[in-house]
Amino acid sequence: MSNAPQQEPIIVAMTGASGAAYGLRLIQRLADAGITQHLILSDAARVVLKQEADLELPADTDATTAALAEHLTIPSSRLCCYSLSDWFSPAASGSASIRRMVVIPCSMGTLARIASGLSGNLIERAADVVLKEKRQLILVPRETPLSTIHLENMLKLSRMGVDIIPAMPAFYHRPTSLDEIVDYLVDRVLDHLKVVNPEAKQWGSS
Incomplete structure (x- = not known):
């Protein structure tokens, strides 16, 4: 018997854009929901994790x-x-049938290479697989200001069905901590992944 859609594995990739806290929190929330994750970190993501989260990761993948x-x-x-x-x-082939992928945070370089169909590493190859198999790809870009090139690449991907969820905080829920600002964005990603998320702050709710 196949898993329910919510429980199916998800590919989570982190790149070198600022916003490591978003990726870490998503990994934590997905694990808490009982979802297995295939995790891919770029070399630049490891640098950002050390800079922003004081987390220095070993080179060995098991470690x-x-x-x-x-x-x-x-x-x-x-x-x-x-x-x-x-x-x-498994992320490198469509035959593995992994149906969802999130790149969080997504650098503009990674976004451009995905938009161009370039597959120089496993993150880009996994995204290419998700696109060619017409499955769900979510990108969480973090850059400002956005150039015309950035916007054109995002429009191109959006027209291919990619969910573009920029790392833009909201304040209608009156956040009182950095964690609440991070959670708001992660809640939006979980919502698009259709992961049950009763903690999400919704407009119009008490």
């Missing part, structure tokens, strides 16, 4: 899995990390 699980207080069984050159990863 990375253990370190992230410990840092986020989640079961390591919910994570499987892959190197950027692991072409035997």
